[in-house]
Amino acid sequence: MDQFVINLIFVGASFALYIGIAIWARAGSTSDFYAASRGVNPVVNGAATAADWMSAASFISMAGLIAAVGYGNSTFLMGWTGGYVILALLLAPYLRKFGRFTVPDFIGDRFYSQTARLVAVISLLVMSITYVIGQMTGAAVAFSRFLEVDNTTGLFIASAVVFCYAVLGGMKGITYTQLAQYCVLIVAYTIPAVFISLQLTGNPLPQLGLFSTHTASGQPLLQTLNEVLMDLGFNDYTGNHGSTFNMVLFTLSLMIGTAGLPHVIIRFFTVPKVADARTSAGWALVFIALLYTVAPAVGAMARLNIITTLWPQGIEGEPLAFDEKPDWMLNWERTGLLRFEDLNGDGLIQYYNAANPPQRAIDEGWEGNEMVLFNNDILVLANPEIANLPGWVIGLIAAGGLAAALSTAAGLLLAISSAVSHDLIKSIINPGISEKSELLAARISMAFAIALATYLGLNPPGFAAQVVALAFGLAAASLFPAIMMGIFSKKMNSSGAIAGMIVGLGSTILYIFTYLGWFFIPGTNMLPNTPDNWLGAGLGMGISPLSFGAVGAALNFITAFIVMKLTAPVPTEIEELVESIRVPKGAGAAVDH
Amino acid sequence: MSDLSTDAYWKANVRIITICMVIWALVSFGFGIVLRPLLAGIPIGGTDLGFWFAQQGSMLTFIALVFYYRSYMNKLDAKFGVEE
Numbered sequence: 001m002d003q004f005v006i007n008l009i010f011v012g013a014s015f016a017l018y019i020g021i022a023i024w025a026r027a028g029s030t031s032d033f034y035a036a037s038r039g040v041n042p043v044v045n046g047a048a049t050a051a052d053w054m055s056a057a058s059f060i061s062m063a064g065l066i067a068a069v070g071y072g073n074s075t076f077l078m079g080w081t082g083g084y085v086i087l088a089l090l091l092a093p094y095l096r097k098f099g100r101f102t103v104p105d106f107i108g109d110r111f112y113s114q115t116a117r118l119v120a121v122i123s124l125l126v127m128s129i130t131y132v133i134g135q136m137t138g139a140a141v142a143f144s145r146f147l148e149v150d151n152t153t154g155l156f157i158a159s160a161v162v163f164c165y166a167v168l169g170g171m172k173g174i175t176y177t178q179l180a181q182y183c184v185l186i187v188a189y190t191i192p193a194v195f196i197s198l199q200l201t202g203n204p205l206p207q208l209g210l211f212s213t214h215t216a217s218g219q220p221l222l223q224t225l226n227e228v229l230m231d232l233g234f235n236d237y238t239g240n241h242g243s244t245f246n247m248v249l250f251t252l253s254l255m256i257g258t259a260g261l262p263h264v265i266i267r268f269f270t271v272p273k274v275a276d277a278r279t280s281a282g283w284a285l286v287f288i289a290l291l292y293t294v295a296p297a298v299g300a301m302a303r304l305n306i307i308t309t310l311w312p313q314g315i316e317g318e319p320l321a322f323d324e325k326p327d328w329m330l331n332w333e334r335t336g337l338l339r340f341e342d343l344n345g346d347g348l349i350q351y352y353n354a355a356n357p358p359q360r361a362i363d364e365g366w367e368g369n370e371m372v373l374f375n376n377d378i379l380v381l382a383n384p385e386i387a388n389l390p391g392w393v394i395g396l397i398a399a400g401g402l403a404a405a406l407s408t409a410a411g412l413l414l415a416i417s418s419a420v421s422h423d424l425i426k427s428i429i430n431p432g433i434s435e436k437s438e439l440l441a442a443r444i445s446m447a448f449a450i451a452l453a454t455y456l457g458l459n460p461p462g463f464a465a466q467v468v469a470l471a472f473g474l475a476a477a478s479l480f481p482a483i484m485m486g487i488f489s490k491k492m493n494s495s496g497a498i499a500g501m502i503v504g505l506g507s508t509i510l511y512i513f514t515y516l517g518w519f520f521i522p523g524t525n526m527l528p529n530t531p532d533n534w535l536g537a538g539l540g541m542g543i544s545p546l547s548f549g550a551v552g553a554a555l556n557f558i559t560a561f562i563v564m565k566l567t568a569p570v571p572t573e574i575e576e577l578v579e580s581i582r583v584p585k586g587a588g589a590a591v592d593h
Numbered sequence: 594m595s596d597l598s599t600d601a602y603w604k605a606n607v608r609i610i611t612i613c614m615v616i617w618a619l620v621s622f623g624f625g626i627v628l629r630p631l632l633a634g635i636p637i638g639g640t641d642l643g644f645w646f647a648q649q650g651s652m653l654t655f656i657a658l659v660f661y662y663r664s665y666m667n668k669l670d671a672k673f674g675v676e677e
């Protein structure tokens with residue numbers, strides 16, 4: 001059967017499943033729409049959280065990022081899972097006990113201030129909208145490669161499907177589609193990884209295969225990879241070639257950024273009890289780790305496979321000839337994400353590190369690296385083809401990539417629409433609104449959010465990639481400290497929290513724009529984005545703009561405590577509120593107010 | 594629940610959170626990054642233990658921590674009579 005038809009069957013069947021679930025799980029009340037009536041089983045919520053969290057970035061990009069750098073990019077693995085420990089221990093149980101629908105709800109009530117609520121709404125909208133752009137463009141890439149439709153058509157199909165289940169079902173529809181999407185994406189990710197691990201090491205578990213003996217060379221896989229890479233002039237895979245300080249800071253920023261992302265936090269409002277919120281966070285981490293422990297194996301094995309493809313007679317032999325390129329290279333060259341050029345005109349692909357070509361490259365008449373472009377994002381999607389796996393595995397990867405992008409998009413769209421209908425319209429503009437009108441407002445704002453996301457997906461700002469760093473930085477520096485102080489400090493008052501959020505938000509935006517340009521417009525950066533210009537470079541501890549979220553969070557905490565000391569103390573009833581969210585009893589009763 | 598036992602419950606909670614977070618930092622920032630050179634002598638599958646912690650061990654420890662905290666808190670809730 002034609003590969004296109006197979007892809008169509010897999011993607012079509014998965015979409016039919018999502019729409020079927022949407023019709024079954026329609027939302028009838030605002031509690032259904034915002035929090036699935038708090039009736040979600042904690043294990044189901046764990047799987048839905050995992051799908052909500054694992055975006056196109058986790059599914060499509062992460063293994064490619066690890067493959068490109070090796071050890072240095074372990075930051076993504078530790079950062080994006082470590083955040084769940086923070087969530088489970090420091091945030092989720094108390095927010096569930098508080099028992100409202102949104103993150104600005106908590107911040108507004110705990111800090112008894114509409115200003116605090118508004119600052120939270122603004123942070124939430126900025127980070128969620130920037131994040132959703134990435135999901136829509138990720139979905140478009142998967143569509144254009146696997147369904148051979150152009151980006152625009154692909155985006156419209158994706159938006160229509162999300163519209164069906166998100167607008168109809170709200171959180172209830174999203175939860176059960178996310179459960180289905182988790183199953184699709186984890187199967188799609190794991191099957192090729194198991195095949196490849198078997199091919200290379202004979203061990204079916206990729207997590208163990210990564211540290212096993214490479215069958216072809218008879219020595220450990222990672223040792224072979226290190227040797228091959230160094231022969232080609234690259235850094236070894238397992239060594240640390242970056243700044244340890246920034247590695248720590250970047251990991252910390254990713255961890256607290258993860259814990260501060262509103263679309264993840266609101267998932268914990270859907271379970272019945274505080275104890276369920278703790279359980280649910282544990283299961284979410286298990287389901288996430290199923291993919292995240294496989295990803296480094298996928299990265300290392302794919303990197304080795306690509307090199308083996310480019311050097312069919314072994315690394316000492318002659319490289320691959322241009323007219324013998326396998327089909328996957330031709331397929332991906334058509335997408336513009338992979339490019340070869342015969343720079344020295346000898347008909348062979350010389351692939352070496354351009355910055356450090358080994359002597360043998362020069363002896364062969366080296367004119368530059370002839371794999372001119374290899375976009376990291378194609379690694380996971382092309383993985384089954386690189387390893388010569390059957391056509392149905394490729395169809396599965398297509399459905400999995402789309403599941404990852406759509407499930408995250410739906411979660412973000414819900415966070416955006418509830419911030420608008422619940423926090424802006426119901427809490428700030430028109431408190432007298434009826435439940436029926438609020439539900440309608442939630443659906444209309446969801447539809448608007450989808451239209452906006454589609455528009456931004458069609459006309460992506462050139463800076464989409466950097467903006468995701470901004471989203472994490474903002475979550476780390478604004479929402480996370482405010483929520484944490486709201487729970488762990490009874491004395492934190494409104495002035496302290498607002499000042500802290502503004503300083504955290506402002507300093508992070510300022511630092512990122514200083515090095516990456518105002519609103520990411522090239523050429524408007526005030527300092528060059530190089531390590532010797534970063535703050536702290538003189539002390540040997542330059543802070544990368546991507547790692548600044550942790551520093552912004554620290555500034556937020558410090559400012560909040562100083563301002564708190566200088567301003568009016570917190571009212572007694574707020575101290576009582578904090579005492580009540582610290583004990584689990586009564587969360588079931590705190591459902592609908 | 595009296596203020597006294599609320600305080601005792603919260604103190605016990607903060608204590609277990611602190612212990613868990615120390616382990617959380619030790620396996621990721623510690624073994625995975627800063628202390629990796631100290632673990633360089635322990636080989637594992639072509640590399641060293643620090644690399645394993647960075648790409649596998651830290652995540653497995655995180656899971657264990659969250660489930661340990663969950664069961665500890667369930668017992669603590671029952672002891673103080675604040676469970677649901």
